[in-house]
Amino acid sequence: MVTITxxxxxxxxxxxxxxxxxxxxxxxIGALYGFTAFFFFVVGGIExxxxxxxxxxxxxxxxxxxxxxxxxxxxxxxxxxxxxxPFGATFFNFLIPLxxxxxxxxxxxxxxxxxxxxxxxxxxxxxxxxxxxxPDAGWFSYANLTAAPYSTGQGLDFWALSLQVLGVASLxxxxxxxVTIINMRAPGMSLMRMPVFVWMTLVTSILLVLAFPxxxxxxxxxxxxxxxxxxxxxxxxxxxxxxxxxxxxxFGHPEVYIxxxxxxxxxxxxxxxxxxxxxxxxxxxxxxxxxxxxxxWAVWSHHMFTVGLGPIANSVFTIxxxxxxxxxxxKIFNWIGTMWKGSIDLRTPMLMAIGFVALFIVGGLSGxxxxxxxxxxxxxxxxYIVAHIHYVLFGGAIFGIFAGIYYWxxxxxxxMYHEVLGKAHFWLMFIGMNLTFFPMHYAGLNGMPRRIYTYxxxxxxxxxxxxxxxxxxxxxxxxLIFIHNFFRSIKKGEPAGHDPWDAPTLEWSISSxxxxxxxxxxxxxxxxxxxxxxxxxxxxxGETVQGEPHVDPSTIHMPSPSYWPLITSFGVAxxxxxxxxxxxWDYIRFPVSFVGGLITVIGVIGWSNExxxxxxxxxxxxx
Amino acid sequence: MAHVDTTHAPxxxxxxxxxxxxxxxxxxxxxxxxxxxxVFLGSDCLxxxxxxxxxxxxxxxxxxxxxxxDIIDVPITTVSTFVLLMSSFAMVMAVAAARNGNQKRLVQWxxxxxILGAGFIGFQVYEFNLFRVEGLRYxxxxxxxxxxxxxxxxxxxxxxxxFWLVCLTIIAARNPAGxxxxxxxxxxxxxxxxxxxxxxxxxxxxxxxxGFDAGPDAGHAAMQGWQWITGIFT
Numbered sequence: 066m067v068t069i070t071x072x073x074x075x076x077x078x079x080x081x082x083x084x085x086x087x088x089x090x091x092x093x094i095g096a097l098y099g100f101t102a103f104f105f106f107v108v109g110g111i112e113x114x115x116x117x118x119x120x121x122x123x124x125x126x127x128x129x130x131x132x133x134x135x136x137x138x139x140x141x142x143x144x145x146x147x148x149x150x151p152f153g154a155t156f157f158n159f160l161i162p163l164x165x166x167x168x169x170x171x172x173x174x175x176x177x178x179x180x181x182x183x184x185x186x187x188x189x190x191x192x193x194x195x196x197x198x199x200p201d202a203g204w205f206s207y208a209n210l211t212a213a214p215y216s217t218g219q220g221l222d223f224w225a226l227s228l229q230v231l232g233v234a235s236l237x238x239x240x241x242x243x244v245t246i247i248n249m250r251a252p253g254m255s256l257m258r259m260p261v262f263v264w265m266t267l268v269t270s271i272l273l274v275l276a277f278p279x280x281x282x283x284x285x286x287x288x289x290x291x292x293x294x295x296x297x298x299x300x301x302x303x304x305x306x307x308x309x310x311x312x313x314x315x316f317g318h319p320e321v322y323i324x325x326x327x328x329x330x331x332x333x334x335x336x337x338x339x340x341x342x343x344x345x346x347x348x349x350x351x352x353x354x355x356x357x358x359x360x361x362w363a364v365w366s367h368h369m370f371t372v373g374l375g376p377i378a379n380s381v382f383t384i385x386x387x388x389x390x391x392x393x394x395x396k397i398f399n400w401i402g403t404m405w406k407g408s409i410d411l412r413t414p415m416l417m418a419i420g421f422v423a424l425f426i427v428g429g430l431s432g433x434x435x436x437x438x439x440x441x442x443x444x445x446x447x448x449y450i451v452a453h454i455h456y457v458l459f460g461g462a463i464f465g466i467f468a469g470i471y472y473w474x475x476x477x478x479x480x481m482y483h484e485v486l487g488k489a490h491f492w493l494m495f496i497g498m499n500l501t502f503f504p505m506h507y508a509g510l511n512g513m514p515r516r517i518y519t520y521x522x523x524x525x526x527x528x529x530x531x532x533x534x535x536x537x538x539x540x541x542x543x544x545l546i547f548i549h550n551f552f553r554s555i556k557k558g559e560p561a562g563h564d565p566w567d568a569p570t571l572e573w574s575i576s577s578x579x580x581x582x583x584x585x586x587x588x589x590x591x592x593x594x595x596x597x598x599x600x601x602x603x604x605x606x607g608e609t610v611q612g613e614p615h616v617d618p619s620t621i622h623m624p625s626p627s628y629w630p631l632i633t634s635f636g637v638a639x640x641x642x643x644x645x646x647x648x649x650w651d652y653i654r655f656p657v658s659f660v661g662g663l664i665t666v667i668g669v670i671g672w673s674n675e676x677x678x679x680x681x682x683x684x685x686x687x688x
Numbered sequence: 689m690a691h692v693d694t695t696h697a698p699x700x701x702x703x704x705x706x707x708x709x710x711x712x713x714x715x716x717x718x719x720x721x722x723x724x725x726x727v728f729l730g731s732d733c734l735x736x737x738x739x740x741x742x743x744x745x746x747x748x749x750x751x752x753x754x755x756x757x758d759i760i761d762v763p764i765t766t767v768s769t770f771v772l773l774m775s776s777f778a779m780v781m782a783v784a785a786a787r788n789g790n791q792k793r794l795v796q797w798x799x800x801x802x803i804l805g806a807g808f809i810g811f812q813v814y815e816f817n818l819f820r821v822e823g824l825r826y827x828x829x830x831x832x833x834x835x836x837x838x839x840x841x842x843x844x845x846x847x848x849x850x851f852w853l854v855c856l857t858i859i860a861a862r863n864p865a866g867x868x869x870x871x872x873x874x875x876x877x878x879x880x881x882x883x884x885x886x887x888x889x890x891x892x893x894x895x896x897x898x899g900f901d902a903g904p905d906a907g908h909a910a911m912q913g914w915q916w917i918t919g920i921f922t
Binding site: 171172236239240241243244247248249250254274275276277278279281282283285286289293294295296297302303304305308312670673 | 714715716718720723724727728730731732734735737738739742745746749750751752826827829830832833834837841855
């Protein structure tokens with residue numbers, strides 16, 4: 066067994082393609098997550114565009130009803146699992162070790178495994194397009210629409226098995242970040258001195274770890290029903306389709322907070338920096354995040370008010386749902402309180418963060434309006450719900466993500482982005498977003514159901530839909546400006562220096578971009594807003610703080626690159642993909658899938674026999 | 689660090705080439721890998737919790753037989769449960785041996801744990817096969833789908849644990865000089881005990897309580913109790 070390590074020589078290169086395939090550096094993995102997430106953001110955006118063009122006028126015939134179903138299913142699935150979650154992972158990866166004063170995450174190879182498994186899962190999901198088997202039962206795929214007799218073809222099998230693979234990736238990342246944050250903080254970094262973003266990452270990771278097993282079980286049951294003839298959601302055998310809804314939303318509501326809490330963390334870093342004030346009520350913001358996470362387990366049935374759970378269940382979930390708005394509202398007041406009498410600098414990250422707060426308030430208010438179950442009976446399955454989810458996920462999560470991208474762009478690339486282009490991006494996206502999604506409130510209250518592929522003339526929906534489609538193109542233009550700004554500034558941007566914003570957190574104390582080892586000397590943390598304290602103390606002595614000087618990297622003990630995460634991820638994806646082989650003869654898929662399992666096992670054995678740091682590196686380090 | 693000629697490396701040299709990873713300093717003092725295992729077990733609670741919830745929701749809801757009372761054999765599963773619990777005892781002894789650095793004892797207790805664990809899996813294979821012969825297939829009814837899924841995933845967990853223990857045993861047998869470390873065995877032990885505890889819950893709910901359900905209207909006291917409670921309010 067030990068000899069298996071010798072089969073493949075350890076990768077030694079730190080440049081070129083292979084260095085990216087075998088990297089265990091959290092910053093490089095963060096970059097991989099970011100580019101992949103943006104790629105799928107474009108894919109999901111194109112799907113949205115097809116829907117918006119189809120709905121721009123009444124009785125349009127751009128796509129068939131079947132393709133429209135596939136589009137809204139893949140748009141939702143992509144944006145949730147392949148865009149917002151991995152964008153969260155981008156920030157976790159790049160920032161968490163830097164913010165807590167660590168040299169890497171607790172399990173660098175597990176981190177690489179998370180990324181590759183995510184990538185392969187996403188590719189597997191989209192492989193269905195190549196053979197025309199696209200999931201088409203909505204992003205929450207209600208039973209028993211998903212049962213084999215009603216969803217013929219393999220679309221739902223691609224959906225279920227790819228989501229399992231994506232779940233493995235998310236769980237591995239969740240485990241990694243819980244351990245990293247609990248166990249790898251620099252001396253002095255007590256829990257209540259951690260930046261709010263680190264707190265929100267911890268809370269999000271715990272939610273991930275606890276919520277994903279539930280969707281795993283739900284997907285196992287769905288797959289068992291579809292592929293092995295089980296009866297979980299089979300009504301003719303006594304099965305209850307409502308069980309799927311309970312399992313899905315028991316996962317799905319914590320998932321909503323998995324999507325939004327990282328953005329809240331990002332905003333909680335940006336607003337203090339650009340208001341030149343510490344975050345107002347830091348402990349309250351932290352505990353609000355924790356309370357949101359706990360309460361997110363007690364609100365799932367508000368997605369199911371019209372199912373007929375009865376007046377007691379509906380009343381209970383109405384109350385819990387209204388209660389969860391309280392800690393969210395508290396956070397909003399804290400952000401406003403931070404800006405109050407601050408010396409506000411309206412740079413692009415700050416504009417995006419304020420945009421987040423404003424739009425999230427709108428989404429939160431419409432959310433409270435359908436927390437009231439009698440009112441929700443009017444809104445269920447209308448465009449009002451579509452408007453709500455886009456105010457919290459586009460206005461919320463996506464604005465938070467872009468705020469973070471602009472804020473940390475100088476740190477990640479070492480260059481400044483173009484401020485005017487950044488502001489143009491913000492204003493166009495802000496206007497386009499409201500143009501697209503605000504009219505949907507009216508369309509929904511006027512009775513326009515969601516998920517319809519076209520509508521007849523005369524319902525009065527045409528104007529609202531046309532506005533929404535125009536808004537979509539405004540958003541597209543804003544994103545083109547962003548892409549141009551991003552690549553232009555990497556080449557032509559001004560050097561950013563190590564601390565362009567005079568920011569409070571540790572990542573700004575090291576050079577931009579950070580060296581592979583992050584901190585030459587592990588920092589000692591003396592309080593909240595650690596780097597502000599350092600700079601204030603230096604100023605009192607009449608000094609200015611310089612970025613940390615570079616040291617010879619070979620003197621620092623760092624994890625070495627490895628092939629095994631990539632191989633193991635490949636095995637996991639093959640294991641799932643093998644079950645999707647449909648050549649008419651059923652017994653080919655199990656052996657093929659078994660080979661995937663074998664690759665996974667070999668990967669795990671090779672992995673566990675390989676020391677985290679290769680010997681030659683260690684030997685050099687001791688010279 | 690000594691350079692080792694890996695082409696002819698006997699086991700002793702390999703132990704030198706891969707020294708037990710020096711314990712990293714951590715904020716909490718708990719080793720990273722051990723903390724990872726605790727977080728994983730927390731996650732796995734929700735996994736089994738969801739499967740058990742599915743079983744309990746569908747308890748007594750099957751339309752066609754065989755029903756649990758027709759087929760569940762509580763005495764024989766009591767024996768296999770005892771075997772699995774004894775394997776946890778053997779695992780405790782293995783962890784103690786590893787902590788004391790007693791390599792010989794470690795191998796002995798690991799082998800004992802593996803035999804007992806494999807015995808449990810043997811019982812399960814026998815049980816599944818018997819059920820199949822008696823007409824309870826995966827697709828037969830709600831009881832069969834929920835039962836086989838829950839106990840099957842538990843069996844898969846035990847099998848994975850066995851694979852892990854076999855790897856540890858091979859390493860321990862080939863390295864008299866102290867691999868695997870006490871921590872390595874400790875972490876495997878956490879997993880093994882967790883899987884045992886899950887079985888205690890499964891045995892109680894599926895065999896001792898649910899094993900006597902006969903027919904669609906039997907049992908479901910929990911649902912009747914719930915209806916009584918909700919009846920007060922409506």
